[in-house]
Amino acid sequence: MPYGLYIAAEGAQAQAQRVEVLANNIANVDTAGFKRDLAVLQARYSQAIEDGKDYPNSGSINDVGGGVYVSERVTDYARGTLRGTNMPTDLAIEGEGFFQILIDGQKYLTRAGDFTFTAEGNLVTASGNPVLDTQGEPIQVDPEALARHVGDYFDTNGFVTVGGDVVPLSMVKPASLSDLAKYGDTAFYPLAGVQELEIDERQTRPGFLEGSGVNSITEMMTMIEAQRAYEANVNLIKNHDEMLGNLVNRVLRQG
Known part of the structure; x- marks a missing residue:
């Protein structure tokens, strides 16, 4: 040739x-x-x-x-632009870090905060994957309190408040972004350990989503x-x- x-x-x-x-x-x-x-x-x-x-x-x-x-x-x-959605179940991370979610039994990270609650009180992603708390467990609130709930579900530090339930979302950061492997469009698999954010690092904005990069x-x-x-x-x-x-x-x- x-x-x-x-x-x-x-x-x-x-x-x-x-x-x-x-x-x-x-x-x-x-x-x-x-x-x-x-x-x-x-x-x-x-x-x-x-x-x-x-x-x-x-x-x-x-x-x-x-x-x-x-x-x-x-x-x-690079962080995308935050945009208001007026959806009480939407949550954006203002600073560094990722939410932790569960996909097929494995923990993944994501910046996509377009969450929703199921009828059973489970907090899930748009794809139906469970959102985890700081203990690594799927977040679930009282479904009866959820049905009566009015107003915001999240605060500016990433805590879920429904009725008497106050649950901190797992918000973590890897030692290096190079330790992440992309999975699908918005999830990342950590190839090394991750660390929970300190309370002063947990900066979220309820009713907003981080747009595409x-x-x-x-x-x-x-x-x-x-x-x-x-x-x-x-x-x-x-x-x-x-x-x-x-x-x-x-x-x-x-x-």
Whole structure:
């Protein structure tokens, strides 16, 4: 395979993966607590260097660029804008930290506070996953008191108050955001231990939600750029294919 054809194919594949990431970001522009992903592109060494037959900066014919590839997919944890919803079961975190929720028996973290109560008094996420308290147990309040409740359910420190029940939501922070692995659109699995926030760190705003971390205009502009880069690589593949076909035809005619 001509080396230029190989580099163009690698570039097209990398841009296609980048477009997939951007499309998922745009699809979640209105998802509460969503954190956008970034496809990190990295220059690739030539095939000979990757195979261990040469080394970088050798100055040989093998010391040429090998195109680009998506080296990793990282999450941007920048806080989204808080927006009022007038929903008493919505809760936004103003500072650092995450809520703890239970998914299939495992503890996960989330910034999405679009909660609701079931008829049995269980506090759950929009997907129906239990929200945990500081003891790591699903939060449940008296269903009869819940039926009679009027007004806010949360305070500015992340405590649930219904009737005589006052329950602190579990609000934690990892030692490093790099210890989190994204699960779905708004949940994160902690790869290391997490620590409960101190009372002065527990800053919440009832009746608000943290919006998506996606800026639709920025993402669309980046999407257009990625699509054009993809088209440029595809055109290079077509040009190489035409040149190779012309070369083969000339050789056959001369033969």
